[in-house]
Structures are given as structure tokens and as C-alpha cells.
Amino acid sequence: FIKQDDRVLLLFEDDTTFIVQVQDNILGTHKGVVELKNLIGKAYGDRAETKNGEPFLILRPRLVDEIFKMKRKTQIVYPKDMGYILMMLDIKEGDVVIDAGVGSGAMCAAIARMIGPDGKVFAYERREDFKKIAEANIAKWGFSERVVFKLKDIKDGFDEKANAIFLDVPDPWNYIPHCHKSLLGSGNIAIVCPTTNQVQLVLKELHGHAFVDIEVWESLLRQYKPVPDRLRPFDRMVAHTAFMVFARKVND
Ligand code: SAM
Missing domain, CATH: 3.10.330.20 (Vcp-like ATPase; Chain A, domain 2)
Known part of the structure; x- marks a missing residue:
């Protein structure tokens, strides 16, 4: 009740x-x-x-309802992409995950829910105003105990070793060496980029470090009008959100 x-x-x-x-x-x-x-x-x-x-x-x-109504000042990861990212990062109970930048905390919440009470998300954000919004969102949804917020620019690297890293910053290619250092062997990385030229730069960096299973994906999701006698798609759809790049670390 x-x-x-x-x-x-x-x-x-x-x-x-x-x-x-x-x-x-x-x-x-x-x-x-x-x-x-x-x-x-x-x-x-x-x-x-x-x-x-x-x-x-x-x-x-549902978390998806909360995310579509959440307070935010940044672009967020769309739920259609979140599900695949969680699977490709292989997020599971007890994992230690790095989320950078945390932005409004949408993806952070999805990860926090999946890692359960024994896992930890280390959430990096360089802007205090965004960090505050993310903290409030995460608290509202009951995940505060699972998330450690860090007001830090990731150009200085990460303080933890992690099973998985999620990177959502405008220049992700600059942090691939840091990610390699902080991932545990065989750990998974996911990077989201809105444009293909960003993906190109990321790919060059991934190929230049010890990463394998490098994949680039885009997810197109089309909704249907749920009318039994006139079942057809909505005329409009969200055509593009972000490209998703995935890879796995191997030891040097
Ligand atoms: N993934 C978030 C979500 O689902 O709500 C959205 C992330 S938002 C698109 C990108 C964030 O990265 C911004 O809040 C920005 O301030 C932060 N950021 C950009 N560069 C950064 C850096 N070098 N270090 C830490 N945070 C950074």
C-alpha cells in the first residue's frame, strides 16, 4: 500500500x-x-x-516515466539507447562503474538501479550546477547510497578501477587512455557521440590502445499507434539521438 x-x-x-x-x-x-x-x-x-x-x-x-519528466539542464541518454548500453556494458549486481559526465543523472540512475545495493557508481561532473541537479534526481529516486559524486574534470583521470565505464562528454577521444588505465582487465566501455566525426576520433583512439570487440551502433525505435483496427506507426519518430561505441579492454 x-x-x-x-x-x-x-x-x-x-x-x-x-x-x-x-x-x-x-x-x-x-x-x-x-x-x-x-x-x-x-x-x-x-x-x-x-x-x-x-x-x-x-x-x-517507472524509471522511464521519471526520466522523461526529470529536471535537467543537459542532453540526456535516451531510454531507447540506455537498455542496449546497460547490456553491452554488462552491468550487473555489485559492479563498480564510472559514469562521466554525469550531466543530469539519467544514465547514472539506470546504472545505479542495475548494480544493486552492493555496487557503486563513481559519477564525475565538472560543473557544480549540473552535479547538484544530478544529485537531487538520484536522491529523489532512492539511489544516493549507490552513487559517489565527484566534482572533477576527467582530464586528470579517474581515481578508481572499474568493471565498466560510460563516457558521455563532448570530446571523449581525449579520455580513452584514462579509461584504459581505469578499466579492469576485460572491462567494458561505452561511449555516446551525437556525430560521426566524433565517432571517427574515438575509433582511432580505441584502435591505438589495447581495446578489442570494438563496435559502433545506432538504435532506431519506431512506435505504433495502439489502435487494433488501424494499427500503423506514428507519422513522426525521433530519427537520431546518438551513436554508441563499445569496446573491451585487454591488458597491455
Ligand atoms: N549522461 C548524462 C545523462 O544521461 O544525464 C548526460 C551527460 S551531458 C550530455 C555531458 C556532461 O559532461 C555535462 O554535464 C558536462 O558538464 C560534462 N563534462 C563535459 N566534459 C567534462 C569533463 N572533461 N570532465 C567532467 N565532466 C565533463
């Missing part, structure tokens, strides 16, 4: 959604006021009404 401080997603009939933490306050919506404390004791999946009698559903927010 829903308790004080739990996060809930309220879904209205017009598909409008709100994600809030249940506390002793009110939420103003376009369909009237919701007294959040009245949600305590209800179950996820239950129906409820605003003070105006407008119905809504109480759902458990």
Missing part, C-alpha cells in the same frame, strides 16, 4: 500525467485539486478522484 513519501504517477483520462511524492500537501491539476495524503493506504493501480470528482489512476512511476 502507498505510504507517506512514496512516489506516485497520476494518470488522467486525457493521458495527462503527474509524478509526485506523497506528502501532507495538495497537488493542483487542470482537473482540480488532489489531496495527496488521501492516497496513503491506497494501492498502486487504484482509481481515485480530484476534489472536482474527476477520475484518475494511481500508478507506480
